[in-house]
Amino acid sequence: AGVELPREGMVWDTVAAEAHRQRGLIFDRRGEFARAAEEFQRAGALVPEQPDYRLLESLAWGRLEDPSRRMALLRQAAEMWPLDASVLLRLGEALEGEGEVAEALVRYRRASELDPGQGEIWLARGRAERLAGQLDAARASLERGLAMMPRDARVRKEIGLVLEETGAAEEAYACHREAARMAASDASLWVCVGRLARRLDRPTE
Numbered sequence: 322a323g324v325e326l327p328r329e330g331m332v333w334d335t336v337a338a339e340a341h342r343q344r345g346l347i348f349d350r351r352g353e354f355a356r357a358a359e360e361f362q363r364a365g366a367l368v369p370e371q372p373d374y375r376l377l378e379s380l381a382w383g384r385l386e387d388p389s390r391r392m393a394l395l396r397q398a399a400e401m402w403p404l405d406a407s408v409l410l411r412l413g414e415a416l417e418g419e420g421e422v423a424e425a426l427v428r429y430r431r432a433s434e435l436d437p438g439q440g441e442i443w444l445a446r447g448r449a450e451r452l453a454g455q456l457d458a459a460r461a462s463l464e465r466g467l468a469m470m471p472r473d474a475r476v477r478k479e480i481g482l483v484l485e486e487t488g489a490a491e492e493a494y495a496c497h498r499e500a501a502r503m504a505a506s507d508a509s510l511w512v513c514v515g516r517l518a519r520r521l522d523r524p525t526e
Contacts, residue, residue, distance in 0.1 A: 338364040338374065345377060354384045372402045376411050383415070391415055406436035413445060422452045433462075440469030448479050451486070459483050474504035481513060493517055
């Protein structure tokens with residue numbers, strides 16, 4: 322008495338959902354995003370209590386450049402799992418992509434409260450705070466992200482942008498150079514280095 326038994330077919334549903342997820346990942350790697358979304362949707366239908374499949378489906382719709390469908394899916398997921406930091410992070414990213422920075426920031430801050438050990442959340446929160454002009458808060462958030470992801474060039478780039486906006490050009494230049502050395506193939510990082518090099522009258526690299 323009092324012991325909750327698995328519903329009939331639960332184990333099979335989980336196995337079948339994982340098979341759909343694996344197929345979806347294969348289609349995603351091939352660039353067949355519509356087929357990937359379909360597989361993730363099937364997985365989510367089999368295990369509706371699991372948010373990961375909805376997040377994967379939302380990423381596929383994002384790659385298909387269907388922001389309205391992605392947004393609807395993520396808003397629904399956030400209603401179903403309001404205490405899931407990963408869901409709030411992805412919804413925040415979708416909102417930020419649509420220019421809704423203030424709304425995105427609400428989600429990022431709540432996500433950071435729910436899961437303060439996830440560096441990706443602090444990166445997103447700091448980026449949104451910078452975009453909102455909250456530079457002191459942005460720096461603090463990004464420093465927390467950097468402590469968790471010290472080799473992540475994206476965090477260093479964001480810190481560099483905050484430093485630029487606060488007028489600390491020398492520090493920003495050093496930060497952007499470090500970021501570019503970490504991810505040398507990312508042209509956007511070298512653009513930041515070049516911009517600061519010209520401002521400081523330094524030789525370009």
